[in-house]
Amino acid sequence: MASNDTIADMLTRIRNANLARHQVVEVPSTRMTRNIAKVLRDEGFIDEFSEAGEGINRNIVISLKYKGRRRQPIIRKLERISKPGLRVYSRRNNLPRVLGGIGVAIISTSQGVMTDRDARRQGVGGEVLCYIW
Numbered sequence: 001m002a003s004n005d006t007i008a009d010m011l012t013r014i015r016n017a018n019l020a021r022h023q024v025v026e027v028p029s030t031r032m033t034r035n036i037a038k039v040l041r042d043e044g045f046i047d048e049f050s051e052a053g054e055g056i057n058r059n060i061v062i063s064l065k066y067k068g069r070r071r072q073p074i075i076r077k078l079e080r081i082s083k084p085g086l087r088v089y090s091r092r093n094n095l096p097r098v099l100g101g102i103g104v105a106i107i108s109t110s111q112g113v114m115t116d117r118d119a120r121r122q123g124v125g126g127e128v129l130c131y132i133w
Contacts, residue, residue: 004084006030007129011078014046017064018073029058035113036106036129037062043104043115045075045132079131081105092125103133 010027017025027033029051037049037060047063065074082088090096095116096105105116109126119126 005080006033007036008080008083010036011080011130014062014064014075015078018075021066021071021073023064025062025064026052026059027062029053029060032108032113033060039104039106039113039115040132043132045104076133077103077131081128081130088128090125090128092119092123095120095125096128096131098131099133103131106130106132 006028010033013025013027027037034051037046040046040062041049045065047065049060049062051058052061053059066072067074090107095107097116098105101117106129107114107116107119107126108129109119109122109124111119111122111124113129114122
């Protein structure tokens, strides 16, 4: 099923796989979903990701991370902020802080997709895609 909002689709698939304690989850591959997966990996929320398939059937295979013997998910919450019907933008001087800096806001800037921390460091604002903690 093709979704208009590939980012919301990606976050929902990760959220559902986390709840079911799956090790891997497949997400349709777009430049944006690849960039978000890169940020999630760099921030330590997921283990690794790779691409599978070819052409229009290309997917990103994301390996999820759990901690402890009871396999508690590392990702506690994923929340979509900017939606196709209501875009949310933020200037560089008032980028959101998620849970006082414990969580991460993923921002799409003119310099690429990055965390709120990196955007603040580089002095750029952009579209607030999602919060994760």
